[in-house]
Amino acid sequence: MKWIIFTGTWKNTNEEVEHDVRESVREVLAHGDGIITGGALGVDLFCMDEVLKINLTCTHLRVILPSKLDLYLEHYAKRITENIITKEKYEELEKTLQAIQKINPSALVEMHFTKIDSESYAERDNEEVKYGDGVHAFQVNDSNGTQHTIDSALIKGIPLLLHKKYSIKE
Structure with a gap:
């Protein structure tokens, strides 16, 4: 089995993405x-x-988090109070991650970071690249984070199998 990295923006998406x-x-x-x-x-x-x-046992899924799940969710909960995300989006993310953890705890890979910031996200992206055999990228507005994952993968010789680019007004 090959492991394909899915990378893309969290902020601006639409129905096409x-x-x-x-x-x-x-x-x-x-x-x-x-x-x-x-x-x-x-x-x-x-x-x-x-x-x-589709994969009800989550055996074909690896979700790499920069921290323990509880700390990660605390970070996102704080983003509600900062008006960066909505409560509904937070609840959807929380429900999804908790479902994955319940179904197959090994599908969640929790890294050691205690602060969620650009450094921990970059390291998370590097961790994804460590285990990936290919990349599917969904890049909105030339997103730097998505580009970082693409570049890191290409440096390691991991092929970019799909690269979709979108332009969405912010």
């Missing part, structure tokens, strides 16, 4: 391969949700 991510997840799983993603909103959430519908 969601459709493309879900379709790509179905194709990867249909080939018997697994999916690695970062556990955030947007592309990651679409990806995790689609896997939960």
Whole structure:
């Protein structure tokens, strides 16, 4: 089984991005391969949700978090009070991550960081690259985080199998 990294923006998405991510997840799983993603909103959430519908045991899913799940969720809860995300989006993410943890605890890979910031996210992206055999990228507005994952993978010789680019007004 190959492990395909799904990378993309958490902030700005639309129906086209969601459709493309879900379709790509179905194709990867249909080939018997697994999916690695970062556990955030947007592309990651679409990806995790689609896997939960198809791979009921989550054996073909690895969600790499920069910290323990409880700390990660605390970080996102704080983002509600900062008006960065909505309560509804937080609850959707929380429900999804907790479902994955309940179904298959080994599908959640929790890193050691105690502070969620650009450094821990970059290290999380590097961790994804460590285990990936290919990349499916869904890049909105030339997102730097998505580009970092693409560049890191290419440096390691991991092929970019799919690279969709979108322009969405913020």
